[in-house]
Amino acid sequence: MTALLYPLGVLGRGTLAAMASIGRVMLFALSALSHILRPPFYGREFMVALLNIGWLSLPVVGLTAVFTGGALALQIYAGGARFSAEAVVPQIVAIGMVRELGPVLVGLMIAARVTSSIAAEIATMKVTEQIDALTTLSTNPMKYLVAPRVLAALLVVPVLVGVGDVIGIFGGYSVATGSLGFNGAAYLKNTVNFLEPLDLLSSLIKGCAFGGIAAVMGCYFGMHSGRGAQGVGRATKGAVEAAAVLILAANFLLTGALFSL
Amino acid sequence: MITLSNVHKAFGPKKVLCGIDLTIESGSSMVIIGGSGTGKSVLLKSVLGLVTPDSGVITLDGQDVTRADRDAFLARFGMLFQGGALFDSLPVWQNVAFRLLRGSLQRPRAEAREIAIEKLRRVGLTPDVADLFPSELSGGMQKRVGLARAIAAEPEIIFFDEPTTGLDPIMSGVINDLIREIVTEMGATAMTITHDMTSVRAIAHNVAMLHDGVIQWTGPVAQMDDSGDPYLDQFISGRATGPIEAIR
Ligand SMILES: Nc1ncnc2c1ncn2[C@@H]1O[C@H](COP(=O)(O)OP(=O)(O)O)[C@@H](O)[C@H]1O
Numbered sequence: 001m002t003a004l005l006y007p008l009g010v011l012g013r014g015t016l017a018a019m020a021s022i023g024r025v026m027l028f029a030l031s032a033l034s035h036i037l038r039p040p041f042y043g044r045e046f047m048v049a050l051l052n053i054g055w056l057s058l059p060v061v062g063l064t065a066v067f068t069g070g071a072l073a074l075q076i077y078a079g080g081a082r083f084s085a086e087a088v089v090p091q092i093v094a095i096g097m098v099r100e101l102g103p104v105l106v107g108l109m110i111a112a113r114v115t116s117s118i119a120a121e122i123a124t125m126k127v128t129e130q131i132d133a134l135t136t137l138s139t140n141p142m143k144y145l146v147a148p149r150v151l152a153a154l155l156v157v158p159v160l161v162g163v164g165d166v167i168g169i170f171g172g173y174s175v176a177t178g179s180l181g182f183n184g185a186a187y188l189k190n191t192v193n194f195l196e197p198l199d200l201l202s203s204l205i206k207g208c209a210f211g212g213i214a215a216v217m218g219c220y221f222g223m224h225s226g227r228g229a230q231g232v233g234r235a236t237k238g239a240v241e242a243a244a245v246l247i248l249a250a251n252f253l254l255t256g257a258l259f260s261l
Numbered sequence: 262m263i264t265l266s267n268v269h270k271a272f273g274p275k276k277v278l279c280g281i282d283l284t285i286e287s288g289s290s291m292v293i294i295g296g297s298g299t300g301k302s303v304l305l306k307s308v309l310g311l312v313t314p315d316s317g318v319i320t321l322d323g324q325d326v327t328r329a330d331r332d333a334f335l336a337r338f339g340m341l342f343q344g345g346a347l348f349d350s351l352p353v354w355q356n357v358a359f360r361l362l363r364g365s366l367q368r369p370r371a372e373a374r375e376i377a378i379e380k381l382r383r384v385g386l387t388p389d390v391a392d393l394f395p396s397e398l399s400g401g402m403q404k405r406v407g408l409a410r411a412i413a414a415e416p417e418i419i420f421f422d423e424p425t426t427g428l429d430p431i432m433s434g435v436i437n438d439l440i441r442e443i444v445t446e447m448g449a450t451a452m453t454i455t456h457d458m459t460s461v462r463a464i465a466h467n468v469a470m471l472h473d474g475v476i477q478w479t480g481p482v483a484q485m486d487d488s489g490d491p492y493l494d495q496f497i498s499g500r501a502t503g504p505i506e507a508i509r
Pocket residue numbers: 272277295296297298299300301302303304
């Protein structure tokens with residue numbers, strides 16, 4: 001009987017542990033938000049975070065978007081041809097990029113690039129006692145390290161998503177006009193006429209949410225890193241995994257909330 | 262005055278502090294000695310609140326440190342960490358002047374830089390290291406930058422975790438003199454962890470020996486040599502045989 005119950009025990013303990021970590025992450029995120037709102041503010045740290053998360057991510061975001069937009073145009077053209085609907089390429093590329101692929105791919109790229117570097121940096125600071133040193137120098141690590149990064153991500157990732165959307169549509173446009181025989185002006189006109197304000201708004205809302213998830217996960221895993229090089233490695237891996245999965249889950253929930261009304 | 266009474270701390274199953282009782286008078290220099298891994302760093306960190314004791318009370322001037330206003334409390338302290346703990350994203354002078362560049366002790370940038378260079382000079386470093394990054398310095402130099410940072414805001418209470426480890430004998434002498442000066446001239450209260458018996462004799466008013474999670478012996482440095490305590494005697498003389506097991 002006890003042997004039969006054993007898997008249930010494992011399942012129960014696992015669920016409880018998962019719930020407890022979700023609770024801790026939520027509390028951490030709330031605390032980060034409250035530190036964003038209350039002084040002192042560290043302007044220099046914020047500017048550095050903006051630069052790292054926003055500006056320096058542009059190349060990777062641009063490349064991801066342009067290739068995805070291009071591939072999307074090819075796929076829709078080929079798929080559409082099966083029922084003589086090749087003409088919908090501009091509309092589907094636009095909606096696919098803006099509503100789904102732009103935010104998700106930029107979010108995942110930010111998880112790869114920003115979450116990992118935030119987690120590794122903060123974990124190293126934790127392991128080498130720099131976090132303790134900050135505290136003894138009367139500086140709250142939540143304010144000095146976490147708040148600027150989270151705020152920067154909340155503000156700049158939507159912008160990156162916007163840039164990604166535009167570049168993705170441009171990628172589709174290049175392929176469509178370059179090799180699929182579309183007329184450039186008509187392609188752009190179709191794209192612009194088709195997109196609705198809610199499409200664009202949803203893109204930015206998703207960007208904001210994914211940016212927040214990416215930065216909070218990096219900071220949380222970094223601040224709770226174990227000891228030594230192994231601790232830093234685990235923190236980084238855990239942060240990227242958690243950020244990527246949460247971004248995809250949040251994307252599903254947000255898509256549901258925004259478009260199934 | 263800092264007092265610790267019956268302080269306990271364990272990490273998981275590992276009991277590190279098992280009932281520490283210790284008093285450090287204001288303006289005095291207390292040196293903590295004891296083998297590696299006996300919990301000396303954990304002891305200092307519990308006073309600062311970086312480690313939360315499982316039980317026991319720590320007071321500063323009669324007030325429980327856990328009830329004190331954190332900012333006001335920490336503003337009175339300076340701490341040199343065992344590994345230096347320099348911020349590697351900032352150049353050396355901004356590390357030293359960290360407190361003077363932000364918060365309640367903020368000064369104009371140029372003035373903060375001047376103070377930083379002056380403190381670097383006091384720990385035997387030339388002004389040209391000011392603009393280097395910590396990763397460009399040797400271990401001993403990093404330790405001295407950490408020391409300069411600990412004293413930069415002239416705190417009332419300073420904790421030094423192994424200030425002379427990794428330094429050559431001459432530089433150790435310079436640092437010992439500096440710590441003695443800080444206590445005698447600035448009237449600061451100092452708590453120093455060291456393994457270096459020359460340092461102990463140079464800077465201590467009082468000595469406490471940590472062993473097996475408790476203060477094995479404490480008293481004025483003058484009584485250290487004829488304490489009659491076998492643990493302390495073994496430690497001072499550095500014998501491999503005695504009550505302290507040296508596992509080989
Ligand atoms: N954050 C921590 N987590 C787990 N164990 C710790 C932690 N800090 C210290 N310890 C353990 O406590 C013991 C005492 O450490 P420490 O105070 O650094 O020794 P030392 O006397 O050499 O300064 C060591 O065994 C160390 O592994």
